Amino acid sequence: MQSPIRIGLVGYGFGGRFFHAPLIAAEQACDFVGVVTTSPERRAQVAERWDRPSYDSLEHLVRAGAEAVAISTPAATHVPLVRRALELGLAVVCDKPFALDAASARATVELAEKLGRPLTVYQNRRWDSDFLTLRALLERGRLGTLVRYESRFERFALGQAVPLAGGGTLLDFGSHLVDQALVLSGPVASVYAEMHRRDDTKGLDDDVFVALTHRNGVRSHLWGSWRQGAPGPRMRATGSTGTFVVDRVDGQEQALLAGTTPQSEGDRWGREPEQHRGHVRRGDVIEPAFPERGRWDLFYAGFAAAVRGAGPVPVDPWDAVATATVLDAALSSAREGRVVQLS
Template sequence: MSSKVLNVGLIGFGLSGRYFHSPFLSTNPNFKLKTVVERSKNEAQEFDPEIENARSTDELLSDPDIDLVFICTPNDTHFSYAMDALENGKHVVIEKPFSATAEEGKQLVALAKEKGLILTAYQNRRWDSDFLTIKKIIEEGKIGDVVEYECRYDRFRPVVPTESWKEKAVPVGGNLYNLGPHLLDQALVLFGEPNTVTADIRSVRPGSEIDDYFDIRLGYDDKLVIVKSSLMVYENFNRYNLHGTKGSFIKGGLDPQEETLRQNVLPTEQTLGREPENRWGKLYSEDFTGIIESEIGDYAPFYQNVYDAIVNGAELAVKPEEILRTCRVIDLAFESSNKKAVMAY
């Protein structure tokens, strides 16, 4: 195994760069968080004074010492920044959404392949406590064959005056691009490509400029998969409802890693992904009915896998073909909602 240390550059230092990536990159000895692009602020140095500052993306990408770039900027910049990074010979991790369309995604994947570079998407929710738990329950056959799967990711965020692009009618904006990639990636990991995609995407909040609600239904021969999200759900504890030929599993609550990271706790200081008992789900079946202790979530394996793929030739955990199928479903969901039609995958 190599002892090589990868120099990392972050483009952007908002929520994602500061609270998701920096804590894991700075505590993994295989990485050195070398440079962060901040056009006017110096918040990266508040996190770690040794981090260098770049005032432009070009300045970062022109540094020959940078091996790997994380793109943590507004959604509509992901494609252009990723293309530039790949053209400059950098390995790339893109925050969700990976791209605006499946066609853009294919261009990125093709360029990375041509250049012999690692390209992946930050699908960290595969390592959430709740998802690891339901994945294990399905794999162990505790509810038999799944016939219906529903996953929700709701929030209560009434519209308030803000200049944030996340509440504006901007390209590649809205809730489907924000939360949809997480829910769809999880469903596709569990069940593979669907036969059909049917969606209802709309604005439900008074004064909203964005799509803040979606209901996407993935059709399979033997099951129905539903992913939903609304920004107008006050009681948003509901997460997973699974029904199978032998039982059901119901679970609420979110993985605690994000909330803990936002309290400036590093992953080396405590176990971030241990859910409190009130978030554990309940299994209902003839064999057993009762509470199931949640698996422990941990985003660290994502970063180690990226390192191993770059340095040791390991297989990516979040593969390009998996990323592209999520992009395709999002494309089809918008088309389905606009046409009010069932779309063939």
Template structure:
């Protein structure tokens, strides 16, 4: 099987941490082009790869079959549209786009062009999330009634970076919110209603840096939260049911290992250490350690390769990411209006 020639838009944190380690170690992919203003760094690290100073120029001129877009959020829509129009398959970093309307346009365009359009919701392959899915399949907690998912940090100072500057798709709700929303939808499906508090709490902050979003289901409450003032241990998941609850602290280790330079070459490279495992608490209140399932972001890329070469399924279809966008917009609107909003049935994607 010929490798999938792949072009990468951007050479920042997302590209170097979450994409390059996989497309450079998996034989199914061949890195053929990178667009970035960091010419020297790119050519030093990837001497055999074509470098372009402009993403649009690369998309139009390179012969790559697949384009991965890791540019700032406001560029997702125009770059993905151009790539699809050029007949290329596309992977977009999350969030999918900045508005539902943009997402609908891309979904329809990808279908028209008969090209794969996928969104990198990599947190579906976090070990703790895979553990949650297994516990639900097994019925370990009985009838589930409450789920809390948090992605807290201690970042009390505003930083000089695009995510913290005013603009389309900026702020923590569009940064971390897509992960938490996507995971909740994978676990429980579409909620009936949404309410949100999306605020700028830090001094000098001009974008959302805190959110607390509630998803309402029949006899199930889901709370999604992120705070920039969490200096202590992070409660990642709390799942409560009629037979007990599961609690998990700390974050999946894959991101930190990738930052540290770990190569994802073994199947267990993302295995969490035993001291970080979560626990199940039954009626007796005693903790029963639950070994965390081994995560692996490489499985996303393997499924992309299968979809492009063997007729396999897209691991994260753009239609699913569009549903995430609908919830993101509803929660933001709820925060602005100060009321609970109803989730309407989804309409088919349309071209604008």
């Protein structure tokens, strides 16, 4: 058996505390070394929850024996921290959005390749139950050929500030929405987007719509919002012979927020209750779609294997460059009121 990878975490805000630390600690192929944070409050939280030390910097983490690191900090700090971690010899997981623009994303991936370091991006939503179920339905031919894909991350937080750490709704929610669309339907030929900004969000967008036309002809319609009082279906995928609809978002986020982990839940982890399952519809004919198990727990197992040379990283970092390219085009489209063509 290969030894666990010694991995640390940079940042212990919302993402680090709920989406990374529990999954790292639950993974047998990982040895959770500790957290880089200088906040006294967060250091106390780390010590209380995980009984792990906190470190002042990436350099101190390396001295403690770390060989890999997960970076979960505000979006604007991702590229500098990833580059420094790579230069220190660490394998890296970076939270989304990977970078604020495609040029920065591309340069960072090229640096990782030059240095020969494993680099991946935390696109955990590829392992959502609803997304895995849709892919399984398409593979089994239950929908025919995909024609249009509709996907939403919509929440109601009117009057509350849009989280600054994510860089705005387009970068925060859009990173997942676009990544899933690219996994399903491949490269994009054109992008159209609409965006709303509130005066109290420091210039950040709080509501976006993005329409993608893929090179294979599939159209992806994507919504992200912090001010939607009546969220639409989480996902609606229309094929040539049927449509898959699921209303509710995958439950793994809520499970982590409630304090459960893959370690505590075992085989129950990621299983959606029957009342949350989606359906395949053909007019008046409605058939249940048995939900695939959500598997966020597979991400760090895959990353550990990649660090040991036993497989590819869970998410190819060049996929994050492709996503950033689409998001750049969406921003230009929304600003200029035009359809942006991608070569």
